[in-house]
Amino acid sequence: MKLPSPRGPLSRAVVDYLRDPEARAIGLPADLPTDLDTEDRELALWVMYELFYRGFDDVDDDAEWDPALLALRNRLEAETETRLRQEWAASDRPRSFEDLIESYSDAPSTAAFVRRQATADDVRDVLKQMSVYHLKESDPQAFLVPRLESAPKALFMELQFDEFGDGDPERVHTVLFASAMRAAGLDDTYGAYVDDATAETLAISNAMSMLCLRRRLRFAGMGHFAAFEATSSLPCKDWVRGLTRLGFDEDVIRYFDEHVEADAVHEQLVRTVCDRMTGGDPALEDEIVFGAFVCMELESRSAAAHLADEAAA
Amino acid sequence: MTRRPMPLDGPRIVRGVGFVVDPDGEATKAERPAVAVCRCDASARKPWCDGTHKLLARRAKD
Numbered sequence: 195m196k197l198p199s200p201r202g203p204l205s206r207a208v209v210d211y212l213r214d215p216e217a218r219a220i221g222l223p224a225d226l227p228t229d230l231d232t233e234d235r236e237l238a239l240w241v242m243y244e245l246f247y248r249g250f251d252d253v254d255d256d257a258e259w260d261p262a263l264l265a266l267r268n269r270l271e272a273e274t275e276t277r278l279r280q281e282w283a284a285s286d287r288p289r290s291f292e293d294l295i296e297s298y299s300d301a302p303s304t305a306a307f308v309r310r311q312a313t314a315d316d317v318r319d320v321l322k323q324m325s326v327y328h329l330k331e332s333d334p335q336a337f338l339v340p341r342l343e344s345a346p347k348a349l350f351m352e353l354q355f356d357e358f359g360d361g362d363p364e365r366v367h368t369v370l371f372a373s374a375m376r377a378a379g380l381d382d383t384y385g386a387y388v389d390d391a392t393a394e395t396l397a398i399s400n401a402m403s404m405l406c407l408r409r410r411l412r413f414a415g416m417g418h419f420a421a422f423e424a425t426s427s428l429p430c431k432d433w434v435r436g437l438t439r440l441g442f443d444e445d446v447i448r449y450f451d452e453h454v455e456a457d458a459v460h461e462q463l464v465r466t467v468c469d470r471m472t473g474g475d476p477a478l479e480d481e482i483v484f485g486a487f488v489c490m491e492l493e494s495r496s497a498a499a500h501l502a503d504e505a506a507a
Numbered sequence: 508m509t510r511r512p513m514p515l516d517g518p519r520i521v522r523g524v525g526f527v528v529d530p531d532g533e534a535t536k537a538e539r540p541a542v543a544v545c546r547c548d549a550s551a552r553k554p555w556c557d558g559t560h561k562l563l564a565r566r567a568k569d
Contacts, residue, residue, distance in 0.1 A: 291511050299565065356539050420511075427558030431551075458556035459543040462520050465511035 195385035197241065197250050202234025203227060208241050208263070212253045222262045235270065236396035240326075240388070242267045243403040246337075247330055248384055271404050275411075278401075282487050291468070291483050294490065295421050301494035302501050305429030308436035316504060317440060321378055322387040323395045323500070327402070328371040329384050332357035334406040335419050341412045346470035350416075353423075353463045356456060367456075370449045377445035394496035401488050413478050416471055417485025420464040425490070426457035516563065518543035518556030527554045 197213060200206035204226055211217050244250065245258040257263065288294050304320055312320070332354060342350060359366035372382035381387070391399075405415035433450035472478035521527070522541045526534040535554050545553050547560035 296565075352541055356541070360539055427556075428561065431557060454557050455543070455552065455555045456539070458518060458558055459520065459539065459541055462518060462543060463541065469511060 195244075195248060195250055195383070195388075196252055198237065198385070198388045200234075201237050204234050205237040205241065208238045208266070211263070212241070212250070212257055215254075218257075218260070218262075222266060226266070233393040233396070236393050236400055237391075239267065239270050239274075239400045239403075240391075240396045243400060243407070244385075246403070246407060247333060271408065274400070274404060278488055279484070281491065282484050285487065285491075287487065289480075289483060291417070291420070291465075291486055294483055294486055295424055298425070298490045298494055301490070302497040303429060303432070304497045304500060305432035305436075307497075307501055307504070309432035309439075310436070312436060312440070312504075314440050314442070317437065317442070318378055318380060320500065321375060321380060322390050323392065323496075325371070325375060325380075325382075325387050326385075326391045326395050327399045329368055329382070331367045331371060333368075334402040335415070337406045338412055338415050338419075341409050342471065346416075346467045349463055349470065350467045353460050353467070356460065365452075367449075367452070370452055374446045374449040377443035392496070392499060394492070394499045398492045398496055401492055405485055405488070411481075411485075413471060413481035414485030414488065416464070416468055417482035418489040419485075420461070420468050420482065421486035421489040422493075423457050423464050424461040425493075427454050427461070430454045430457065516547035516560045518560070519546055520544075529554055 197209050198205075200209045207223050207226055211222050241250075242263055245253070245263070249255055249258070287297050308317055308320065336354060339347060339350065339354070355361075357367050359369070363369065375382040402415075402418060405411045405418050430450045430453040434447055434454065437447045437450065468482050472482060520541055521537075521544050524537050524542065526536055527542065527544060528534045543556035545556045545560075547563055549559045549563055550557045551559065
């Protein structure tokens with residue numbers, strides 16, 4: 195994957211810094227603006243996180259641990275975390291995991307749109323956005339593994355083993371998603387559609403990276419994943435119906451079909467993982483629910499923005 | 508202490524089985540190490556859970 199096109203002063207500074215060894219010798223500009231356009235800010239963060247996953251063909255691998263980038267990431271993450279916690283504090287959503295996710299059951303849903311009225315091109319647009327995360331599906335959460343105690347870890351590995359294909363490379367979920375992309379006539383190259391990714395899409399990917407790469411936030415990271423898995427089976431059924439209605443190839447349908455059953459298992463496993471992590475401690479429990487809120491809120495904002503775009507188009 | 512209780516009509520997680528056999532004797536191969544077996548009887552993919560129990564719970568509340 196090559197570095198994406200910058201979208202403003204912050205992502206330009208990060209991309210230039212990574213691309214040019216001479217710029218790196220000078221350092222990042224001292225006074226990067228803090229009142230940033232969201233898209234620019236999310237892309238800058240996304241680029242910095244991606245150094246921890248696959249890196250970029252045009253960037254030295256050691257940039258992953260570059261102190262100037264880590265300093266900038268720390269600053270942006272602190273801002274993101276503060277904002278998300280303020281939103282959670284101000285939200286009137288229920289404070290228990292089950293009631294919280296249930297409270298989003300009538301939120302804007304891309305899956306319902308796909309089932310009822312999306313065109314084939316609409317579906318391709320959604321798949322492009324999804325690819326930003328789904329081509330690294332479960333990779334962020336793999337960073338949680340060494341941060342877990344044995345009891346949750348053993349169960350979490352059972353779930354991750356399934357995400358990563360149960361020992362069969364052809365059944366790794368990212369491989370299924372890549373097949374779906376190809377069968378839908380799209381480019382399955384990792385990062386192919388990052389230049390098309392909306393601010394909301396990048397924010398979803400970034401939130402997972404932040405919660406899973408920062409050990410202090412591991413409870414929120416697992417709560418986020420639990421919410422994601424617990425709200426997947428039924429929407430995937432909507433996807434199967436919509437894709438069938440539109441006559442999409444079997445390989446596109448297979449990805450969503452697999453997730454109806456897989457996530458029905460995973461949501462039960464990850465609930466118990468969360469229970470084993472917190473042991474009922476109310477403060478840790480709050481962190482799990484905060485993570486679930488981040489997942490549900492960012493997903494529903496992304497769906498709302500996407501549906502508004504479709505309505506305007 | 509369980510904060511995320513399994514819904515009463517939610518699936519049962521079963522591990523290490525090769526097949527699940529329904530009351531009519533029909534066997535379905537288990538494709539993953541842990542499977543979720545439907546207990547609400549409303550799944551469209553029996554014997555596997557497909558999340559339908561949650562729709563039933565939502566309708567019961569309305």
